[in-house]
Amino acid sequence: MGEKWMLGCMVIGLLLVGCGSSDPAGDNGAEVQPVQGDATAPPEDTVQEYIDAGTPVVQACENDCFDGLFCTEDECVDGECVHTVSGDNCVLDGVCYGAYELHPTDPCLVCEPETADGWGAVPDGLTCEDADPCTPEDACVAGVCTGPQKPCDDGSECTDDSCSSETGVAECVHTANTELCDDDDPCTAEDTCDDKKCLGLPACDDGDACTNDFCGAEGECSTTPVICDDGNSCTTDSCDPGSGCEFIGVEDGSPCQGENYCLGGDTCVGEVCVDGTELISCGDDGNPCTDDNCIPSVGCVYSLNNDPCDDEFDCTVDDVCTASVCAGTPTEGCKACGTVSLGDTILKATVLLLGENGYPGEGLDVDGNPDTCSPVACSDGIDNALGVLSSIFNSALETSINSGQNAPLVELKNYNGNDTPFEIAIYNGVPDPAGGICDVMVDVCEYLILPGSLMPDCKATLSVENATLVGTSLTAGGPGTVLVMGLPLAPGEIQYVFIVGGRIEAQVEFGSDGTTIVGLDGVVAGAVPKDSLMESIQNVNQALFEPLTMQEVLDLVDVLVVEDIDLDGDGEFDAASVGIRISAIPGIVNGVQGE
Secondary structure: OHHHHHHHHHHHHHHHOOOOOOOOOOOOOOOOOOOOOOOOOOOHHHHHHHHHOOOOOOOOOOOOOOOOOOOEEEEEEOOEEEEEEOOOEEEEOOEEEEOOOEOOOOOOEEEOOOOOOOEEEOOOOOEOOOOOOOOOOOEEEOOEEEOOOOOOOOOOOOEEEEEEOOOOOOEEEEEEOOOEOOOOOOOEEEEEEEOOEEEEEEOOOOOOOOEEEEEOOOOOEEEEEOOOOOOOOOEEEEEEOOOEEEEEEOOOOOEOOOOOOOEEOOEEEOOEEEOOOEEOOOOOOOOOOEEEEEEOOOEEEEEEOOOEOOOOOOOEEEEEEEOOEEEEEEOOOOOOOOOOOOOOEEEEEEEEEEOOOEOOOOOEOOOOOOOOOEOOOEOOOOEOHHHHHHHHHHHHHHHHHHOOOOEEEEEEEOOOOOOOOEEEEEEEEEEOHHHOOOOOOOOOOEEEEOHHHEOOOOOEOEEEEEEEEEOOEEEEEOOOOEEEEEEEEEOOEEEEEEEEEEEEEEEEEEOOOOOOEEEEEEEEEEEEEHHHHHHHHHOOOHHHHOOOOHHHHHHHHHHHOOOOEOOOOOOOOOEEEEEEEEEEEEOEEEEEOOO
């Protein structure tokens, strides 16, 4: 009973600060004596009523609540110490800060007691330092110190660009990626980054090893057939779409053409052509203006001479050979040639220029050796030693042709649209005044052949009889062929170039019927003996070379032109290779000038 009384006093005492009166002397001033023995105590059920009623019991804090900070109000609440920041202050890591005092470690924060955590952002734009070298221009933004990254864009879509500060300084890093990209080339597809470069696959690859695939400026695709020719007459040449050119040896004993074109009876032995022992007779070409002989490296050659001759016209006098043509001076009323019979296919040259260098398209492999080329700027075995003269002559040639003052004409004689060999004849002509105004570089215009382009029998002075056409590839001439090429330098100024071993390689364009040839683009090539070249230059009107004198031009040509072809097979170079670019469009020939 006594223990329960004491417990009741302890519980109730927390509210009443003791049992009975708060006066220690009692209501009448008498000292209250503690209850002892079985003295009367409050009923046990009275204490239980306080407990059962849920009256809160106030507990004391075990430790002193003072935190040592001047800016907090410390108190004990429900047995726990509570420290309330007082006034315009903030607390961080046990340190008091006054209102609007900067944060000790973050320059973008300031003490703002009215905020939830006591810290607010400084005005945007204040400079700061975030300790990152890759952000050199730091400023506060919404309470955070930040800055733009150092620019590291290298302009390549094939690199991932970033800034690294691992070494303590800002360094741009460009890491290669393998993303899709665009190389701005319409002739590639599936462009992908590889080793920091944007590379694509050929867009015009048709997968056929027997075609040359071309891509135009706008990405349009075209093809030409691959010409499989190993230059070995002891192999049959063919093309497999999967693997490309194939060269299969013929049977031993098969006829062939060896290295010595002056010997006959050549036969194949183990895919090698062995020269025979039969001497070739070049015979007489019927032209009194050529000296007939045989050169082992090219075969029969008919060298030009300047001998007196007979053009078989009674009305001409002082007949003499000039550029392989026997011609005299006509007397009054004399015609140099009768009626000229021409075929249906006539083309007019829009380009007739010396190739500028020794790259494909500017010349051909004249010496048959793919390991040599000329001049210095050359490749792929292309020989064009006279390309060094293009800067001297091409301007005059271009002006002469573009203006219509001269019109080189190409006739395809006996061409019938099949594989039968035909003849190519080349004339010099002029626009026919009867044809009216016509754009000679674009339109199908009418022309007259100049008499100097014709032999006394009205045949062309320049012709090749072994022309063939495979697909769109035209070839003509070769070893043993001598071409007399007229180069129109000015009105009435046509200089003839003597080309040994001359040949023509070109691509033709067909009309809508698939048979008629309406365009040609290719190269005429061969070798020009240097003495013949110098003689031709001396016949050029000096006015074309001004301000240089004729002697200065001859000296310049002598230095620039390096002979690179051995015509007589004696091991010494005695001629210079030449490439002449030619392009042509359709034309109409009405006859011969003066007839």
